[in-house]
Amino acid sequence: MATNRFLGYLESRKNLTGSACGVVGLALTFAGVAGPYWPVVVAGLYGAGALIAPPERPPLPDFPDPSAQLDEVRDDFVKLRAYLADVELPPAATGRLTELTELLAALLDPGWVAEVLAQDPEGVHALSRAVRQDIPEAVDTFVRTRWWTRLTPGTEPPERHLERQLHLFQAEFGRLATALRDIEARRQESLTRYLEGRS
Secondary structure (H helix, E strand, C coil): CHHHHHHHHHCCHHHHHHHHHHHHHHHHHHCCCCHHHHHHHHHHHHHHHHHHCCCCCCCCCCCCCHHHHHHHHHHHHHHHHHHHHCCCCCHHHHHHHHHHHHHHHHHHCCCHHHHHHHCCHHHHHHHHHHHHHHHHHHHHHHHHHHHHHHHCCCCCCHHHHHHHHHHHHHHHHHHHHHHHHHHHHHHHHHHHHHHHHHC
């Protein structure tokens, strides 16, 4: 630990600036300007250089690897599917939910889609939010409110709200899948042009 700190100081701006000023002090000594007080002049110039050195840049934050984030979302998606398997939904909502979960499974499936998706932080965030929050909340809200609608006839059935929400989720992730497909197509075209240029 102390060795790391010492090596870090050797590479620091303070040490590099101080050393440069110390070299100037040595040059003054060899020129005969410093006289018998040359050690004080060199040390003083080193200290002055260390004091006027620009501050160290803070290290870049260590963000998690996007592919590791996708692994976590995959694990949570398995939990979400287990939860959805236990929920009783109307047939229309069940069909929409099946289509949506198949689309999400295709997006999260390891392979080229996941590789392209890992380069899109907004897409990873949208998937994470849908799996961990939006879809479970939509289904849970339906489960809680359908009982109350029996007590208040004449209100819009909660299954219509759920179907609309699932339709909106499916449209959002359909657009994401299309965008990822376009990125991969552009990458393939770029590779083809590169290979044609080499030949």
